[in-house]
Amino acid sequence: MPQVVIGHTDDLKSLEPIYDSFHDAHPELKIGYEEFEGEGEFTAQHEGIRFIWIEQGEGEVYLDVGYRTQEGDGEKLPDCYTSEKVDTENLPILQAIAENLDTLHPKVLLHVESILSRFDGEITTGDISNEIRLMVETGIDQVDWTSRPKVRRSFELLLENYSQMGWSTKQEGSFEPIKVGDQLTVTTDEPVRVRGKFRYWWIEDTSIFMTHVTTVRRLNYIKNAATKPSEFLGLAMPWLCYTETEDKLDGVNSVNNHVFHITDQNSQTHYHPSEAIGGGKPQHEIHIALEPNALGIEIQKHDSYIDIFPEVEDLTVHQKIELSPGTVVYIPPATGHRTVNAVVSVLGIPGFKLNNTILLD
Structure with missing residues (x-):
């Protein structure tokens, strides 16, 4: 049975076991963690679709005239955008x-x-x-x-x-800010210009060459989907329903991301089954602890952790993993987990699957 793997971005060698577990489960996907400083171009490196998530720092991305986005239901988009x-x-x-x-x-x-x-x-x-x-x-x-x-x-x-x-359409080309938690999507045909200083995670899907995902998804321009006023749920890449086909049971979904902060009293222990409900690939997750202040989130308690339950039928067996910004936890299917008092970016493969979150409490 696959095991939970823990690493930290301050110790790059500690990430290697996470890469190994990831590659064993997802041979069609590549993964990495890198640092960028200066000005340059992001593109796919394996002839697929590369998804990028800012983990530390900040920068800017150039978005040209005519760029279209489904942002703007959080904070209003800049005046150079026109809603359609x-x-x-x-x-x-x-x-x-x-x-x-x-x-x-x-x-x-x-x-x-x-x-x-x-x-x-x-x-x-x-x-x-x-x-x-x-x-x-x-x-x-x-x-x-x-x-x-x-x-x-x-x-x-x-x-x-x-x-x-x-959808909204950009009326003039310009650089725009990108910050912690924001997502970029690039291909060899559609690279993007960036500048700044930041660390980032990337996953490249080598099995596809087209994507429904727009170039950038910024958390401040996305509606907070949390149901409690003191919490946050930013869906940088939501699950798309009704896109499945006979040979692609997960449809266009291969990777997705959400960033959340949930309070202790509302956090629920849950797992994702090893045989996906509805077919397709079972849900694997990588949890990356972010700096709360970078997203303007204030956490009252400083005891941040993930409770892990390796046997979902015996919750007396559990492991407490302390979280600090940069902690990375790979969680395979059929593993109970509950995050407490942290801001976490979750990379889901193939995504935050429909009907595949099973509550344990």
């Missing part, structure tokens, strides 16, 4: 749902309201794929999301078209 109007195909979908909230199932309503909070009648801003995922994950049959046939049809179309909404 919802097209004539999708506008009636949102209008029909908005006009019939009283017909919705209560478990679905909360997520619909989150979607509509981005909609002003003409424009949607930001990525709604997490809300789509949460609606599906309620377990409510889609036919029961609403009591009105017209709205059922609107939901059917929303599930097909949700990735078309929430």
Whole structure:
């Protein structure tokens, strides 16, 4: 059975066992941790798609005129961006749902309201794929999301078209800031110019050559998906539902990321099964402890740790791993875990899978 592996970015040799475990489980993926200083170009190195996450420091990335993004539902994007109007195909979908909230199932309503909070009648801003995922994950049959046939049809179309909404387009090229927790995506055909001084993690998927992910995803421009006001959940790369095919059961999802801070009283012990529910690859995770102040998060308690439960059927067996910025923990499937009083970037392979988080408390 694969074991939890612990390392720290201040000791590069301690990361080698993490790389080894990662490569054993994911031969199609490459992984590394590097430092950048100055000005240069990021590109893929193995003819795949390279995903990059800033772990320390800061810098800037050049985004050209015409660049499109689904950010802006957190902090407002700079004035050089113009939000795109919802097209004539999708506008009636949102209008029909908005006009019939009283017909919705209560478990679905909360997520619909989150979607509509981005909609002003003409424009949607930001990525709604997490809300789509949460609606599906309620377990409510889609036919029961609403009591009105017209709205059922609107939901059917929303599930097909949700990735078309929430886009903004840049009107002039310029460098823009990137900070701890932010994500870059590069290919050999679409490299990016960067400058600054920062350390970063990268994963390159050598099995694909195209991606749905935009060049940059910045946490400050992304809606905080946490349900408690004192907590944070930034989904730099959410799970995309309804993209699976017969030969790709995880669809377009191969790697994703979320950054979170959850308080002690709300943190729940959970695991991800070794045989993925719904098929596809079981969920593996790499947890990277970040400096809370770098994200403007204040933690009241200084005892930050992950509780690990190697036997999910016997929670009396457990390991406490102290966390400080730079601690890295590789967590294989079927391993119970609970993070307490820390800000953590989670790299998920193939991602934060639908219906694959099993609570233990």
